[in-house]
Amino acid sequence: NFMLTQPHSVSESPGKTVTISCTGSSGSIASNYVQWYQQRPGSAPTTVIYEDIQRPSGVPDRFSGSIDRSSNSASLTISGLKTEDEADYYCQFYDGSNVVFGGGTKLTVL
């Protein structure tokens, strides 16, 4: 079964830039779209990136997505970190048979 692996946690200071990785276990992560979802404590998920690089309306351009075919991974980069960015972040992919979520990365902004 296809799996997505994310770091359990990352931390960075306000104003800095952080990148969260999402690595596919097999196949090609570039064969379909990757999405990123933000979930603040006690709240529903919201989408920050869909279709690899698209941002829903209202999501600031501090959030960006990218794909690296060589490492079979996707990345979410958040620049100009704010304390409000502290949340869990999940990547997601459809491998043609299954909808797969990564295990989530807890971002701490301190």
Place this chain on the structure above:
Amino acid sequence: QVQLVESGGGVVQPGRSLRLSCAASGFTFSSYAMHWVRQAPGKGLEWVAVISHDGRNKYYTYSVEGRFTISRDSSKNTLYLQMNSLRAEDTAMYYCARDPEPDQLLYCFDYWGQGTLVTVSS
């Protein structure tokens, strides 16, 4: 703006049934595939089911196949999830979510509801 509002959750005994609803507004509901995604307490996200924009195609995760039924009523702009033979492991927050592109099925989500909690317990 796009709004998705779930309802129908609650506490139910194992083996019983429950129907969840998701009221949609702010977009042409009949043009978009819709999903249910759940999250057990303290756990990650798990996709449950999808229905195509026209209601013709429905797909489920293996663990709910044969027990859950997804449906939609475009006259009411509402998505449903009928859950039968509920088990303790179905305990979760259930979210409805929209597939991003009209008339397509990409198996991803651009808008989410706030969720409705289902607790299966005797």
